[in-house]
Amino acid sequence: GSVEKATFSWSAPSNIALVKYWGKKETGDQIPANPSISFTLSNCKTITSLNVSAKQNPSDDFSFDLLFEGKPKEDFKPKIQKFLERIEGYCPYLKSYHLEIDTQNTFPHSSGIASSASGMAALAVNIMSLEKMLKPEISKDYFNQKASFLARLGSGSACRSVHGKVVIWGKHQDTTESSDLFGVEFSEVHENFKNYQDTILLVDKGEKQVSSTVGHNLMHNHPYASQRFDQAQYNLTAIKQILSQGDLERFVELVESEALTLHAMMMTSMPYFILMKPNTLEIINKIWRFRNETQVPVCFTLDAGANVHVLYPESVKEKVLQFIQNELVVYCQNGQYICDQIGNGSQLI
Numbered sequence: 001g002s003v004e005k006a007t008f009s010w011s012a013p014s015n016i017a018l019v020k021y022w023g024k025k026e027t028g029d030q031i032p033a034n035p036s037i038s039f040t041l042s043n044c045k046t047i048t049s050l051n052v053s054a055k056q057n058p059s060d061d062f063s064f065d066l067l068f069e070g071k072p073k074e075d076f077k078p079k080i081q082k083f084l085e086r087i088e089g090y091c092p093y094l095k096s097y098h099l100e101i102d103t104q105n106t107f108p109h110s111s112g113i114a115s116s117a118s119g120m121a122a123l124a125v126n127i128m129s130l131e132k133m134l135k136p137e138i139s140k141d142y143f144n145q146k147a148s149f150l151a152r153l154g155s156g157s158a159c160r161s162v163h164g165k166v167v168i169w170g171k172h173q174d175t176t177e178s179s180d181l182f183g184v185e186f187s188e189v190h191e192n193f194k195n196y197q198d199t200i201l202l203v204d205k206g207e208k209q210v211s212s213t214v215g216h217n218l219m220h221n222h223p224y225a226s227q228r229f230d231q232a233q234y235n236l237t238a239i240k241q242i243l244s245q246g247d248l249e250r251f252v253e254l255v256e257s258e259a260l261t262l263h264a265m266m267m268t269s270m271p272y273f274i275l276m277k278p279n280t281l282e283i284i285n286k287i288w289r290f291r292n293e294t295q296v297p298v299c300f301t302l303d304a305g306a307n308v309h310v311l312y313p314e315s316v317k318e319k320v321l322q323f324i325q326n327e328l329v330v331y332c333q334n335g336q337y338i339c340d341q342i343g344n345g346s347q348l349i
């Protein structure tokens with residue numbers, strides 16, 4: 001088919017890894033060194049519209065405009081340009097169009113919440129909408145799988161933001177069901193994890209000290225790299241069992257260990273980084289004390305920064321929110337935190 005003009009609009013959520021992706025193969029195409037698994041979030045998302053119009057004078061260059069929150073955003077353009085170049089071979093139709101990308105996030109920019117996962121996923125599903133218009137015969141499964149594949153080429157963890165709930169990305173030694181090329185939903189999840197909560201405490205909203213590109217590269221020649229990659233394989237086996245059995249106690253232990261290991265990798269690389277802030281540690285200690293005193297199965301995880309994700313079952317929501325308000329909010333920058341929970345993945349608007 002051919003299309004002269006069309007507009008699509010999608011939202012794509014952020015995700016929070018339980019077993020972390022940290023390190024990639026040296027193949028240059030975003031192949032992870034170890035498998036990872038994440039909860040897809042619900043409220044923290046990017047909403048992107050893509051306006052396409054057939055070019056009058058087809059050229060060899062990509063032609064696109066970028067609007068962020070309604071205003072032209074020049075400094076995001078190189079990242080998009082690089083993304084389009086990377087996916088060009090898979091989406092040869094892109095150069096026949098002028099693209100107008102209009103994007104916004106539901107969470108504050110520079111909140112320290114990475115928008116690359118939701119942003120790249122939202123762009124990828126929009127591009128697949130164009131492909132679907134050109135090739136109406138493609139199936140829903142193909143659409144989603146290729147959207148995740150394209151999102152991965154934008155930002156690795158973005159491939160986990162197309163599908164909902166719990167998503168695995170990366171070849172796992174135990175099974176042939178997961179892939180290095182795209183995320184797949186893990187469906188055997190126990191009721192205990194239904195509507196699992198993630199309250200994100202904004203400890204430090206400053207610019208990222210280490211970009212994830214630099215971060216992943218720190219795993220090349222890292223003294224503990226091979227042990228870490230083995231451990232992630234092992235932890236993925238364990239967490240699949242934990243999620244399907246509803247074992248909250250082992251969940252807490254594994255998830256916190258993964259978060260601290262991610263930071264341990266950064267502390268033991270060359271150059272080395274400490275991405276936690278004093279308030280990050282204050283929060284961790286408070287969570288440990290609260291858990292010891294109440295037996296409430298609440299735990300933390302971290303991404304490559306100082307913010308803390310507080311994870312807990314929906315059944316203890318009231319108790320935990322009260323604890324957060326009474327004891328943890330004082331450690332947040334301007335008292336800011338975001339309440340989120342497991343969600344459904346990318347949605348057509």
Ligand code: PMV
Nearest residue numbers: 017020021155156157212304
């Ligand atoms: O997708 P990237 O390249 O921004 O890497 C994400 C890395 C972590 O957030 C630290 C871990 C993960 O698995 O999401």
